[in-house]
Amino acid sequence: MNHGFTDPSRCPSGPSAAERISTERSSPAGHRPPVPSGRTVPEKQFGAFLVAATLSGEEQLVVTNQELANRTGLGTETVSEVMSFVDRASLVNKSPGKFHVTETGWAIAEMYQQDETQARLLLQEQFLACSSVTDPVIEALHDAPVPQELLAQRLQERFSCKGRRALYLLDWLVLALVVRRDSSKRISPSVALSATAGAARRSEAPAPVPEPGALMGMTNRELRALPPLQYIAVLDNVADLVSLASA
Structure with a gap:
């Protein structure tokens, strides 16, 4: 399903590349705590993200914090903190004083208008990756x-x-x-x-260490428990390996 991702080959003319924010992170996320703003409730923070996505749009236009503050009624410091948090979840790309929505952020904002549960599942993927x-x-x-x-x-x-x-x-x-x-x-x-x-x-679990004396990855007890035909096949494989090593 197409979630509104931008096809660069079909983008209308607009701001030049120099006027856009680089899609690379402008600063390491590890330098700020991974928690949202405490200046306003999360419902308003998510609402601010939806407005931010609308302002930036499918074309991923650059929006200033002041523009978003004017549209939402939030202070610029609050807007900056909200955008820093959603930047961590890769919903926007933020640099000092401005941002633009990412393809994923735009897809979530667009989907939220159609199917709230599906949008929340898309949001889940972003947070699980963080x-x-x-x-x-x-x-x-x-x-x-x-x-x-x-x-x-x-x-x-x-x-x-x-x-x-x-x-x-x-x-x-x-x-x-x-x-x-x-x-x-x-x-x-x-x-x-x-x-x-x-x-x-x-x-993160360490790889299992073969038991001493294991043959072809199997212990003596496991070898003895094999059916006769499988046991013969294992011995044939060992003989092949020995012949290759001595060749």
């Missing part, structure tokens, strides 16, 4: 379900952030279907987050 956010959350949810306030306190300590920024991060992660919040405001990892954590653990 290990600087998800790794600490997975660690903090080791004894899930965790009361929201306690989890926010753990993340506040982990990210060395103040105010409600950790709570607001949880609101973003609920929106992105990365975590689940029940009626008692307890937080659990989503199936997708648990699967991501499991895959990461498997990739």
